[in-house]
Amino acid sequence: MIDLVLLGCGGNVPLPNRNLSSLFINYKGKKILIDCGEGTQVSMRMKNCGFKDVDLILLTHLHGDHIIGLIGLLSTMGNSGKTEDLTIVGPRGTIEAMKAIRVLVEYLPYTMCVIEDPKESFSLENHSVFKDLEISTIELDHSTECLGYSLYFKRTPKFNIEKAKSNNVPQYLWNKLQQTDSIFYDRKIYTSDMVLGYDRRGIKISFVTDTRFLLTIPGFIRESDLFVCEAMYGDDMDISKAVKNKHMTFTEAANLARLGEVKKLLLTHFSPSLENPHEYLENATRIFPDTIVGEDRLALSLNYED
Structure with a gap:
């Protein structure tokens, strides 16, 4: 089983009831973050996520609403007793960004390993837990270098x-x-x-934000158990804003989910002007029925198929 918490579902500016972009994943007691916007630590504390065992942080891009929370989080992880290595993955520019952050966070009791702009699928073979995790990336269409992530949690064949x-x-x-x-x-x-039976399907989670609609995305997210997708604008009338700012509407996100034949769609990264995203849910469900509108600290669990 894999447990997830949408720590923040906002874009651009934090609101009193909406933190900025971050997704927490708990896999076998080890923790993964995708993005770390402002308010991430608050939600982690409220949901008792724990800081010490965060071993992998995946950054989609280097805009402030996706990385500003890192400055405080890195310190908190050290103060919580973390000594094991932390791996940070991100697009081009991540190495320089982390050097800048280290000026403000000078001492850390753990080693920080940065993987910049990976082009091929990769695993963290030296990590006892994450060796079963295969990570893939896709280049997105935003106003800066931006990556989408697909995480496939492999499942060991059953003993025979x-x-x-x-x-x-x-x-x-x-x-x-x-x-x-x-x-x-x-x-x-x-x-x-010599002792294991047939292969068993694992769990696939895909995370795509920020970007315009791309026809390369459906193949990348194909048959995901959960597709977390940006949906900056709920109203289809805001398509011109989406094009200009390189974001997507609820309708576009739902079409990606349909084309990618995913099991569940979770919408996130809402514009500050979108006060109640639930009002526009039908724009997604008429295309892809199994759609959830994200909320801060929304918790989900994904189970392996029998």
Whole structure:
């Protein structure tokens, strides 16, 4: 199971009831943030997310409403006793941005590793938990360098006792081979495929903000269990604003979800002028029925399929 909290669903300017962009993901007790806008720490505290075990932060782009919360968060993580490495991923310019932030946050008791503008899918192989996570990026169409993210949480195949017995695998190794690829034991190599059954589908989460509608996005988000998408404007009459400011409407986000054949759409990154996004929900649901309007601290859980 993967637990998520939409820490902030606002764009541009924080409001009394709406923090800026950030999504929290809890996977096997380790924490991931996508973006870290103003108010992120407040929502994390209110939802008891914890700061110490945040090990991965993915930045879509370097506009203030997506990264200003980092300055305080990095300090708080250190004050909470974090000593393990923190990995930060972002678009071109992220290395320079983090150097600037470190001027204000000079001492940290953990090492910060920055991955800038990754072009290929990648995994954090050196991390015991995140080795099962495959991260992909897509270049978006915004007023600055901007990345969309797709996170695929792999699922280990189920243990197959009949297969283990037929391959004469010692019972002593059954559990160990569910955790590692191969073991040399008693002058013989035993591999995990000797005890594991068929592959099982994992969980896919895609996060796309800020951008215009792109025909490359549906393939990128294909069959996501959850598609978190920007929806700056609820009213279709605001399409000219969306084009000018390189954002999207509820209708456009819903069309991406439909074309990408995702399971659920979560709308976020609302304009400060959009006081009640729920008023425009029908603009999305008439195209993609399983749509949720985001709210600060909205919590969701995603379960693996049987």
